[in-house]
Amino acid sequence: MELVTIILSGILIASATYLILSKSVLRIIIGVSILSHGVHLMILTMGQLKRGNVPVLDDSVSSYSDPLPQALILTAIVISFALTAYSLVLLLRNYKELGTDNTEDMKGVPHDD
Amino acid sequence: MTTNILPMLPIILPFLAGVIMLFLGKRPMPHRMISAVTSLIMVGVAAFNVYYVYVNGTMVTFIGNWSAPFGISVVYDMVAALLVLTTSIVTFFVVVYSFQSIGYERERYYYYPMVLFMITGIIGAFTTGDIFNMFVFFEVFLLASYVLITLGSRKIQLQEGFKYLVVNIVSSNFFLVGLAYLYSVTGSLNMADIHIKLSNYDGNLAIMTIVAVVFLFVFATKAGLFPLYFWMPGSYNAPPMPVIALFGALLTKVGVYAIARTYSLFFTNDVGYTHQVLLLLSLLTIIVGSIGALAYTNMKQIIIYNIMIAVGVIMVGFSMMDYAGTVGSMYYLIHDMIIKAALFLLIGFIIYRTGKNDAADLGGLIRQHPVVGWTFFIATLSLAGVPPFPGFFGKLYIVESAFDNGHAIAAILVLLSSLVVLYSVIRIFIKVFWGEPAQPIELKNIKSDKLLFSAVGLVIISAVFGLSADFLFPIFEMAAESFFDPSSYSNYLMGVE
C-alpha cells in the first residue's frame, strides 16, 4: 500500500513540476496546488498507513494508527488553501494591471517609481 | 506563572494589535498609534525577557499544557531572546518611518496590521521549539510578506510579487517533504527530542544527510544563499522602502537562524559533508554578493547585494559550529539586522528627498543634509566592521575560528569581503554627498522628521551596541552555547521525563 501511494505522490509531483514550468500563470497556480497535494500524500505515507484503528477514543480498540501525520496534513491543507486563494486573487489583479497571464510578457516591466 | 506568559507575550501582542486594527477599519491614524505603541511595548517586554533569561536560564512553556515531546513547546533561550529584542527594535523604527513614507493609500489598506502579522510569524519562528510549528510560523510571515510585497499594486510589484510567491510556495512544499522524511526517521517533531533521539541512535544515519540537503535547499531559498538567491535582487527591489528594510533586515535572517538551529541540533552525524557544503555555499554567496555590490550604482541594489555578503559571512561562522565561530556569528547576526535596516532607511530618505535611485545622478547633498551625510558615513563604517563598531567583533571571532579549523581561504575571503563592503557603500557616500551633481537636483519638499528620527536612531543603537559589546559578551556567549553545545538546548526535556 505504501508503494502505491508513494508512486502516486511521485506522479502528482511530476505533473506539478510540468505545470509550474509552463508559461501561463493559471497553470502555475494549478501546478502549485497539485504539488502541495503530492506532498501531503507523502507525509501521510511517511507516518505508515493502516497500522491500527481510527485514532478516536474508544474503549474496545487497542491499537490506534498515528494521528500526528493527519494533524500535520490538516494544518498544511489549511495553509495551502490560503495560499491558493491569495494567488488566485493576485492572478486576477495581475491580469487587470498587466493585461496578460503569460509570464513571458510579464518580464521587464519598467520601474515606475 | 511568569514562565507561562513571558515567552508568549511577544507572539500574542502583535497579533492582538493586528486584530484590533482590523476591527477599526480603514482609519490610518489609529493604526499608526496602535502599531507604534505595540512595538514599543514589545521592545520593553523583549528587553525584560533578555534579562530574565540571563538570570534564570531558558524559559520553556508548553502550549496547551501537553508535556514536552508530545505537545508544542515554546523554548525561549538566549538566541531567541536576542533575536526577538532586535526584531522589536527594528519593527518600532520601521513603523515610525512608515508614517511619512509609505503613503496614505497603503496605510488605509491595512499596511500596519500586515506588518504586525509578519512580526508575529517571525518571532514565532524564532521562539518555537517544534519543527512543524516553525513551518507554520514560516507560512504566517510569508503570507503577510506576500501581501506587503504586492500592496499598492504598482506594476513592478505585481510582477516581482508573483515570482516571490511561486518561489516561496515551492520551497515551503520542500520544507514539508523534509519534515516528512525527518518524521519517518525520528518519529518526533520536538527539536530537542529529535536531537536526543539522534544522538542516542547508533545505527546508520545516512538518510539524515538527505534530510540535511532538503532543509538546506528550503532555508537557503529564504536566506538567499548562493544558487538560490536569484529571486532576491529583483523581489527586494520592488516594494516601497520601509517594506524592503523589514524584508532585508528580518526575513533573510529567519532563514539563517533556521539553518543554524537545524544544523546544530539535527545534522551532526556527518559534519564532514553537510557543514562543508554549507561553508562552500556561503563562500560562493560572499563572492557573488561582492560582484553584485560592485557592479551596480543603483543604491537599493548595492545594499541588497550587501545582504547576501552578510548572510555569507554569518553562515561561515555557523558552518564551523565551534565556540568562536558561533559567538562571532551571533554578534554579526544581531549587528547586521540593525545596521541593514538603518542603511535601507537612510537610503530611503535620500531616494524620497531626491526622487532618484541611482547614486551616479546625485552629488553634493552634504550641504543640505550634513547630519544624514555623517550618519551615513558612520553606518558605512559600522557595516564594514571598523573596530569600535559591533561588526568588528563578529568578524574577528569568525575569522579566528576559520583559521583555527584550517580554512584559511574562508578566513581570507571574509576579510576581503569587508573591503568590498566598505568600498561599495563608501562609493554611495562619495557620489551622493560629495562633489557636484551632473545636473542640478530638484529636492522634493517632504516631511522628514520621522524619517530622520528612525534612521539616525537605528545608527545610534548600532553604535551603542558596538561600544558595549565587551559588556554584553556573557549574553552572547550564553546564546552561542545552544549552538556549539546543543545538549544545553535540549536540557529542558530532562526535567520533564
Added chain:
Amino acid sequence: MKSTLKRAGYSKVQRQMNDVFIHFTSKVIFLIILLFSINLFMAGHYTPGGGFVGGLLAASAIILLLIAFDYETVRKMIPVNFHFIITLGLTLAIVAPTLLFFFGTPFFTHQHTYINVPVFGEVAVHTAMLFDAGVFLTVSGTALMIVTLVGGTDE
C-alpha cells in the same frame, strides 16, 4: 461569464437568469447545508468534523445562493460584512486562548465543565469550542470574500 456566452454565439443573454426551480431549491438546500455545517462543527470535539470543515461548508452554502441568485440579491439576504466576520473570528481565536492565562495555565490549555441543558441533557462545555468558533467564522468569511472578490468583478 456573460461575455463568454456572447462569444459562444448566444446573442441574447438575460441580465439575470430567472429560474424558479433553482431559486426555490437553493433556498431549501441552503438551510439544510447550513444545519449540517453546524452539526459538523459541534461534532468536531470527539468525532471527525470541526471548525475548518464546518466553516467551508457554511461558505459553500452561501456560494450556492450566489450561483442561484446574483451578488446584489445575496447581499440583501445576508447583510453582513465578510470582513467583519473574519475579524470576529480572529478575535475569538486569539482571545479565547489568551484568557486562559488568568487561570495560571499555559497558552491554549483548555478548561471544560459539564452543564445540564433542558432538552439535550448533560452537555460538555469546552473553551476549545470558542477557539473553534473563531476558526469557523474566519474560514467561512475568507472563503466568501475570495469568491466575491474573484467572481464579483465580472463587468
